[in-house]
Amino acid sequence: MEFTSAAAEQRFDELVAAADRCVVGLDFDGVLSPIVDDPARAHIHPDAQQVLVELAEVVRAVAVITGRPARQALALGDLDAVGAELGEHGKELFVFGQYGNERWSSTQRRVISPRPPHGLSTFERDLPAVLRRADAAGAHIEEKGLAVAVHTRRLPDPVAARERLLDPIRELAERHGLVIEPGRNVIEVRSPGMDKGHAVRTLVAEQDAGGFLFAGDDLGDLDAFAAVEELREQGLPTLLVCSLSEEESALASRADVLVKGPEGVLDLLRQVARRAD
Missing domain, CATH: 3.40.50.1000 (HAD superfamily/HAD-like)
Structure with missing residues (x-):
């Protein structure tokens, strides 16, 4: 301590x-x-x-x-x-x-x-294409009911992968009325507020x-x-x-x-x- x-x-x-x-x-x-x-x-x-x-x-x-x-x-x-x-x-x-x-x-x-936020299901539908374009198709997607978390920890360079994904996932989230919460080798998408x-x-x-x-x-x-x-x-x-x-x-x-x-x-x-x- x-x-x-x-x-x-x-x-x-x-x-x-x-x-x-x-x-x-x-x-x-x-x-x-x-x-x-x-x-x-x-x-x-x-x-x-x-x-x-x-x-x-x-x-x-x-x-x-x-x-x-x-x-x-x-x-x-x-x-x-x-x-x-x-x-x-x-x-x-x-x-x-x-x-x-x-x-x-x-x-x-x-x-x-x-209830799950409006737009979450359509966000999940569009997410795989974003991952592929960012060369992060192997990222682990965790469905959390009220949110979706994209984990890069299992990728060869998890820090670089998270950085590549931040902007495209933020843009996709905003189109569906959602916000992102970046974390330790993870990006979570959820409702605002x-x-x-x-x-x-x-x-x-x-x-x-x-x-x-x-x-x-x-x-x-x-x-x-x-x-x-x-x-x-x-x-x-x-x-x-x-x-x-x-x-x-x-x-x-x-x-x-x-x-x-x-x-x-x-x-x-x-x-x-x-x-x-």
């Missing part, structure tokens, strides 16, 4: 002191789960469930805020079981899937989801949060970082955590704490739990 400044170290102390009023928001991939080539095999770190239970005992609420479908995150993280254990302690676990378009809580225990920052603001309002810790690793977490920075300007204790990788560093310059992957995130959360207890 590396603090990015003396002020960041002070923010950590202030958040720990106010932990019982704070909400903790966590991305899934790269934060709770290691990044793998096959998204369907990205299981949660084996220590994560116990750490989440320990953390929930000292904070107001814990939320997983992910671009994945909520049901997928629940299954890969066995989060239903985690939520049940938190319920025994009078605590609640939230899962905001697909950047907040889907929602699950350990009290309601069902996923609330809107929802992002992780909105999920953060929703949690703060509903939980009457007196502070917020958010841990992310990728471009899709920038909106959540911005929402937490707004809370900081309002005087609330906040902490921004970047799970570092060699593939993406957009969050590092805005983070208070830099950690190495899920193990680093979990170590930080353990410290919060133990110091706040």
